[in-house]
Amino acid sequence: MLAELTGFSVKLVWILGYSLLQRAIDDPAITPLRFSMLELVGRNPGTAQVLLGNALGLSRSAATLAIDFWAERGCVERRIGATDRRSFGVYLTEAGARELERLRQRVLQADAALVEGLTADEVAELNRLLGKIHL
Amino acid sequence: MLAELTGFSVKLVWILGYSLLQRAIDDPAITPLRFSMLELVGRNPGTAQVLLGNALGLSRSAATLAIDFWAERGCVERRIGATDRRSFGVYLTEAGARELERLRQRVLQADAALVEGLTADEVAELNRLLGKIHL
DNA sequence: TATTGTTATACTCTATAACTATA
């Protein structure tokens, strides 16, 4: 019965995708969530921490820790906002930009491995159907 | 960029499916994993704990706890094996059979809600493509 | 009063390892 549920299939594919991602990225500490956070900062430089956390469904404390992770590695930096001095803008450092570019290659490679059994048309159709559900 | 990755889409759909499942099932303690375990016992009565755990990718200790959860609720029982007295067979109780039937309805309902935006043909195609990846 | 970010704390889930009983 489980095999017929879309939700169950999706979970199995996610488990597989997670393990492919861990293999493509050398460092087990760089989880999909943490990569997503770095990518988000790279695409939206200067965004406040709360907003970054919200975008990923994190609590404020979890967002703090996720930013801490990259800050300790010298990949992002917090800059006090000019208008609102309670909040920071978060920015990529130069090292962070290089790291993000490096990780993007690995992530794309892992995603390609995930769908390697499908034709290009099938991948497009799969993405369309998944998008129709979550958008 | 994240939106174009199959792995990322799959994760978003899973998050949505998880929350629909939690809403369909009244008790937050009954997680997808725990439901899967009960379903597995129902379909394969008498299976040893190690095998049940393996099927769900659990360690032996995690399998013990998952079975404990249902045993405490009176839904499954361990019976000492006749041939190998180290291992148990795990069986549904009558209450467990009723509970499983009740949960199946809820799970099917949640899964239908997950794909409600898709036509029947699209659901079939989605399941086919997901199955092609994880099988 | 409300919000941003930090910190302390607790909770859940998991794995590892040590233990027992059987094989």
Next chain:
DNA sequence: TATAGTTATAGAGTATAACAATA
């Protein structure tokens, strides 16, 4: 020696709540 199951313990990840600074 190896395996099934249990238990104790530790680690990762999360949320909640209390706090300081600012709005």
